[in-house]
Amino acid sequence: MRCVDVVVTGRVQAVGFRWNCHRAAVEAGVQGWVRNVLDGSVEARFFGEDSAVQSMIDWCRNGPAHARIEDVVVTDLENPGPISGFEIH
Numbered sequence: 501m502r503c504v505d506v507v508v509t510g511r512v513q514a515v516g517f518r519w520n521c522h523r524a525a526v527e528a529g530v531q532g533w534v535r536n537v538l539d540g541s542v543e544a545r546f547f548g549e550d551s552a553v554q555s556m557i558d559w560c561r562n563g564p565a566h567a568r569i570e571d572v573v574v575t576d577l578e579n580p581g582p583i584s585g586f587e588i589h
Contacts, residue, residue: 503532503547503580508560510570512542518588520564521556525586528552528559535589547583 508517513536521534521544530552532545546556560572 501548502550502553503545503577503583504553504557505575505577506544506546506557506560507537507541507573508544508563508569508571509541511568512563513540515566516564517542517567521559522586522588524559525556528555530556531583531586533587533589545580545583547580
């Protein structure tokens with residue numbers, strides 16, 4: 501099992517990033533959340549099987565069709581605390 505925080509910068513708000521991320525995470529069987537940040541980035545936490553979490557990191561590097569990704573910063577977490585389901589904040 502792996503847990504990561506991901507911060508995605510670029511044109512990632514007002515392009516359906518969170519909704520598409522939610523759909524991809526549910527399909528991948530990943531738990532966690534995704535939210536917009538005031539600085540214009542999107543932050544997400546992914547928890548699940550290593551391969552599923554990696555698939556979400558890879559998804560973030562491309563995002564939805566109208567997004568323009570500049571950078572994706574991934575931070576591994578050792579103790580994520582309780583996580584259940586996948587939410588949009």
